[in-house]
Amino acid sequence: MRPIGIGVIGCGGMGRTIVAELLRQNERLQVRGLFDPDKRSVKAALDSCCPGAKVYRDYRSLVASSDIDWVMIASWNCYHREQAIAAFEAGKDVFCQKPLATNLEDCLAMCRAWKKSGRMFSIGFTLRYSPHYRKIKELLDGGTIGDIVSMEFNETLDFNHGGYIMGDWRRLTKYAGTHLLEKCCHDIDLANWMVGSDASRVASFGGLDFFVPRNRKHIKRLGKNEKGLEAYRTWGGMVNVDPFTSHKDIVDNQVAIIEYANGVRATFHTNCNSGIPERRMYIVGTEGAIRADVIAGTIETRRIGFGTKSEKVDVGVSGGHGGGDAVLCRELAASMLDRVPPTTGLTDGLKSAAVCFALDKALETGRVVSLQSYWRRVKRVLGSVLHR
Ligand SMILES: NC(=O)c1ccc[n+]([C@@H]2O[C@H](COP(=O)([O-])OP(=O)(O)OC[C@H]3O[C@@H](n4cnc5c(N)ncnc54)[C@H](O)[C@@H]3O)[C@@H](O)[C@H]2O)c1
Known part of the structure; x- marks a missing residue:
């Protein structure tokens, strides 16, 4: 020992x-x-x-x-x-x-x-360690909604969290990679895990539309918090750069579409200046649906059928990481x-990153991007780790 x-x-x-x-x-x-x-x-x-x-x-x-x-x-x-x-x-x-x-x-x-x-x-x-997401996965594996057909999921950030990202090292892709990779690779990993398949093609649009100099006026409009800190500058520590005038090359909003090899289709939405922060999933299956938000700590399921009612599942966790750290x-x-x-492990990290790289290529080129060539390269290194 x-x-x-x-x-x-x-x-x-x-x-x-x-x-x-x-x-x-x-x-x-x-x-x-x-x-x-x-x-x-x-x-x-x-x-x-x-x-x-x-x-x-x-x-x-x-x-x-x-x-x-x-x-x-x-x-x-x-x-x-x-x-x-x-x-x-x-x-x-x-x-x-x-x-x-x-x-x-x-x-x-x-x-x-x-x-x-x-x-x-x-x-x-x-x-992946949060009891919230483990419960959703358990419901899916237990057949609560039948087979997944399609889903939507999102990560919309509190405006101060967005301001933090636009002020620290994460605002530059040379240090962090893209916003989707740095912040939302978690969410893509969750979708990969829930769907149980690998993405076959993706599309995406996004841009930097809010954290630009002309919107600096919103700092004044919102004023300060109870500790006297300016709006958009209350999150984290050691960041002194103005999020609106900072030099940066990431987006502050992005939408994405993913089609998996097993036919499941998913849409994802992220925004760094949100009034209602959410990490929400809405998963639709052949026999029912699951709607959940880790920030609010809610999970709701309803079977398809005459007179069926929604059932609420309480796992007792909420907030950003949903109890995952412990x-x-x-x-x-x-x-x-x-x-x-x-x-x-590594395969999970690699797969989530690969989907982010493909989505950002789609954003950059305005085209639908196939992951075939990515998976061929992965297979050469790791062997057969792909799911249909
Ligand atoms: N799992 C999660 O939920 C989660 C949450 C936040 C951040 N992260 C990840 O954790 C990592 C750190 O993020 P953070 O939020 O702690 O950021 P942070 O800015 O608080 O800390 C990053 C630290 O890395 C240091 N650093 C910079 N260059 C370095 C180098 N060459 N070698 C060693 N250290 C170096 C910086 O000086 C700083 O102290 C990132 O990869 C981030 O994506 C994960």
């Missing part, structure tokens, strides 16, 4: 959230190393959850350290590839935040290094301590 040593690369908000929860749950897990180029993030980690951890000057020496068994990566998305590959090459197991990487080449390179290393890999698809940490700890295979 020896303790497991953890090295953390990227000590920002999410890095610290997951580490703090992991350590809270299990004394045999020890954070022994930290690396982050921003001293403020390192200090916040030392102060809040990892006092006594060694601070490394670069990630390569952290992954090479013999007292580190698992490497946890929560850096900007563009660095996930090099950091995960270095960890695999050093013989370490890896937990990496979503999205896997910012382009297909990087995702496939990570898959190759993972296969060669024989190590474990877990990806931070927090929503469950993720429990299951990640089981992988770290008892070698239980991770609940969400």
Whole structure:
């Protein structure tokens, strides 16, 4: 029962959230190393959850350290590839935040290094661990609505959350990838999992229409919150860039259509300036429908038939991650301590990213994009991981 040593690369908000929860749950897990180029993030980690951890000057020496068994990566998305590959090459197991990487080449390179290393890999698809989504999946698998025919799902963000994204590193695709990839790869992963098939073709439209200089007037119109913080600037920390005048190359609204190989069709909608934040799903099956929203914590089902009534299912969770963080940490700890295979892994990360890449290509070109060539490349690296 020896303790497991953890090295953390990227000590920002999410890095610290997951580490703090992991350590809270299990004394045999020890954070022994930290690396982050921003001293403020390192200090916040030392102060809040990892006092006594060694601070490394670069990630390569952290992954090479013999007292580190698992490497946890929560850096900007563009660095996930090099950091995960270095960890695999050093013989370490890896937990990496979503999205896997910012382009297909990087995702496939990570898959190759993972296969060669024989190590474990877990990806931070927090929503897959939420009791809310697990209940929906259980209802689907239990035949509550028959077979899925079509669905719609969305992620509309609180206006302050949108302002945060438009002000921090996520506003630049060279660091984060596109908005769809960075923010909504969770939702695409959920749809892939619920539908149980792989996307065959996609279409998409989107643009940057709200967070532009002419709309700066809305900061004044909305005023300040109870803490005296300006509208659109209340979310997260350490962001000083004006979300309306910032230089950026992401969209603030996007719609998407996905057709899966099993014939199921889905539409997705995201918007970064919403009065009613939602992460809603409406799934229509041959025998009924499910309507759910994780933010409100609601799940409703109704069977098709004369006089049928809606049934409400209460799983007791609500809010952004729907209780997923604590469950993720429990299951990640089981992988770290008892070698239980991770609940969400590289294939899930790769598939969700590939659908995002195809959707963004569709947005850019204005064409319907087939995923055939993407899946051929995936198959060459990972073998038969595709579902019809
Ligand atoms: N699973 C989830 O629900 C969830 C939620 C939020 C963020 N995330 C993911 O977590 C990661 C971090 O996001 P965040 O919200 O913590 O952002 P953040 O801005 O709070 O923290 C990012 C940290 O990465 C550091 N960093 C930048 N370049 C680095 C490098 N080369 N090496 C190491 N560290 C580097 C920054 O200095 C910063 O401290 C991203 O991949 C993001 O997509 C996941």
